[in-house]
Amino acid sequence: xxxxxxxxxxxxxxxxxxxxxxxxxxxxxxxxxxxxxxxxxxxxxxxxxxxxxxxxxxxxxxxxxxxxxxxxxxxxxxxxxxxxxxxxxxxxxxxxxxxxxxxxxxxxxxxxxxxxxxxxxxxxxxxxxxxxxxxxxxxxxxxxxxxxxxxxxxxxxxxxxxxxxxxxxxxxxxxxxxxxxxxxxxxxxxxxxxxxxxxxxxxxxxxxxxxxxxxxxxxxxxxxxxxxxxxxxxxxxxxxxxxxxxxxxxxxxxxxxxxxxxxxxxxxxxxxxxxxxxxxxxxxxxxxxxxxxxxxxxxxxxxxxxxxxxxxxxxxxxxxxxxxxxxxxxxxxxxxxxxxxxxxxxxxxxxxxxxxxxxxxxxxxxxxxxxxxxxxxxxxxxxxxxxxxxxxxxxxxxxxxxxxxxxxxxxxxxxxxxxxxxxxxxxxxxxxxxxxxxxxxxxxxxxxxxxxxxxxxxxxxxxxxxxxxxxxxxxxxxxxxxxxxxx
Numbered sequence: 420x421x422x423x424x425x426x427x428x429x430x431x432x433x434x435x436x437x438x439x440x441x442x443x444x445x446x447x448x449x450x451x452x453x454x455x456x457x458x459x460x461x462x463x464x465x466x467x468x469x470x471x472x473x474x475x476x477x478x479x480x481x482x483x484x485x486x487x488x489x490x491x492x493x494x495x496x497x498x499x500x501x502x503x504x505x506x507x508x509x510x511x512x513x514x515x516x517x518x519x520x521x522x523x524x525x526x527x528x529x530x531x532x533x534x535x536x537x538x539x540x541x542x543x544x545x546x547x548x549x550x551x552x553x554x555x556x557x558x559x560x561x562x563x564x565x566x567x568x569x570x571x572x573x574x575x576x577x578x579x580x581x582x583x584x585x586x587x588x589x590x591x592x593x594x595x596x597x598x599x600x601x602x603x604x605x606x607x608x609x610x611x612x613x614x615x616x617x618x619x620x621x622x623x624x625x626x627x628x629x630x631x632x633x634x635x636x637x638x639x640x641x642x643x644x645x646x647x648x649x650x651x652x653x654x655x656x657x658x659x660x661x662x663x664x665x666x667x668x669x670x671x672x673x674x675x676x677x678x679x680x681x682x683x684x685x686x687x688x689x690x691x692x693x694x695x696x697x698x699x700x701x702x703x704x705x706x707x708x709x710x711x712x713x714x715x716x717x718x719x720x721x722x723x724x725x726x727x728x729x730x731x732x733x734x735x736x737x738x739x740x741x742x743x744x745x746x747x748x749x750x751x752x753x754x755x756x757x758x759x760x761x762x763x764x765x766x767x768x769x770x771x772x773x774x775x776x777x778x779x780x781x782x783x784x785x786x787x788x789x790x791x792x793x794x795x796x797x798x799x800x801x802x803x804x805x806x807x808x809x810x811x812x813x814x815x816x817x818x819x820x821x822x823x824x825x826x827x828x829x830x831x832x833x834x835x836x837x838x839x840x841x842x843x844x845x846x847x848x849x850x851x852x853x854x855x856x857x858x859x860x861x862x863x864x865x866x867x868x869x870x871x872x873x874x875x876x877x878x879x880x881x882x883x884x885x886x887x888x889x890x891x892x893x894x895x896x897x898x899x900x901x902x903x904x905x906x
Contacts, residue, residue, distance in 0.1 A: 425453030523623025576664025693844035711738035716814030
């Protein structure tokens with residue numbers, strides 16, 4: 420750390436002294452002050468909450484010496500009480516926070532049709548009103564399960580299980596959040612919008628944080644649930660009536676976070692797929708994005724066609740629902756020409772043994788077939804090596820698994836998102852870029868692997884909260900002046 424950076428541990432409460440810089444805030448913990456990354460902390464909405472060391476706080480509100488408790492049941496019950504109280508308390512604060520945004524900002528914005536269109540408001544606030552309605556129902560369900568007299572006996576795990584599907588609406592919000600930040604950044608350059616948003620904040624008596632800071636809270640909230648449930652499970656005895664539900668709820672909320680993360684990644688990929696398609700020469704038919712949103716695998720294969728059993732070396736790109744065939748340019752190998760595509764929905768994969776193939780009457784090695792169940796159409800392919808063939812066979816399995824998973828989770832990309840991706844790709848092409856498979860997109864496509872969501876993996880956060888870039892140090896510049904050589 421630099422001299423003026425503030426060190427802190429998970430769970431510390433930091434008093435924010437200066438939040439004018441979006442990335443680095445100035446804060447204080449006890450007697451220490453310094454800069455710290457804003458993305459590393461969660462904003463505590465209820466600023467009136469006292470800053471006691473909550474693990475030592477008992478139900479009556481007074482503090483007890485932790486040495487009074489042994490390692491027995493009392494300590495564990497007390498810790499469970501603290502976690503339950505934290506869940507209920509933060510949920511109530513979160514509801515107030517969402518209400519402030521909906522009533523303090525959105526309601527006021529709708530009154531100013533001269534400043535905001537509905538489309539703009541959708542970009543800035545996403546589906547936060549849907550989230551607000553969902554969270555109001557969720558907090559009521561939590562409060563019904565909350566045992567006020569003996570909080571440690573509360574059975575809240577079932578609430579998370581009941582609402583796990585509804586929490587998937589956070590996916591749309593998280594995907595839209597970068598667009599919201601861009602729009603707010605654009606509006607921040609116009610004084611009348613700056614004054615308007617500040618007036619909204621003051622009228623609603625909200626704390627001194629910019630609107631983009633408030634809008635980050637739902638993203639942080641959905642990441643927080645697995646952490647809270649992991650803490651709750653830690654202090655729940657296996658004999659407790661809530662144990663199995665809390666354990667299941669923890670896995671369920673981890674899966675919700677993974678699903679949101681996966682959907683965000685898929686949405687980011689459609690731009691790259693659109694750019695890839697715009698680089699292909701002589702494209703025919705509908706866009707890839709009409710039916711597909713994920714590249715499963717790609718590589719070179721020899722395609723053998725009837726009736727002369729002619730072999731042609733081609734590049735193949737396996738997306739969900741379709742296999743696209745391209746031909747490399749004879750001189751410029753980075754340029755691809757569209758040749759054909761095969762719909763995968765009616766195909767079955769047949770592993771072909773090395774030797775003479777009866778259908779095509781030729782000897783083959785490392786071969787497999789795609790057979791259409793409806794038309795009896797057969798496509799024969801040969802890989803150069805046995806391991807390449809196995810990778811293709813695995814890729815076809817993954818493609819069907821991906822299609823099934825999308826159907827089960829209801830994943831889809833809107834027409835607006837597809838059109839916008841193709842429009843962006845078209846603009847980049849017309850801006851003067853050469854129509855070829857540029858290296859970044861080509862490497863991106865070759866690197867793609869089929870995504871899976873195993874429950875054994877550690878939780879992935881919806882957003883990777885990376886530490887902001889520090890100011891460049893002149894240390895190495897000073898050193899280089901002293902050295903008698905240069906690299």
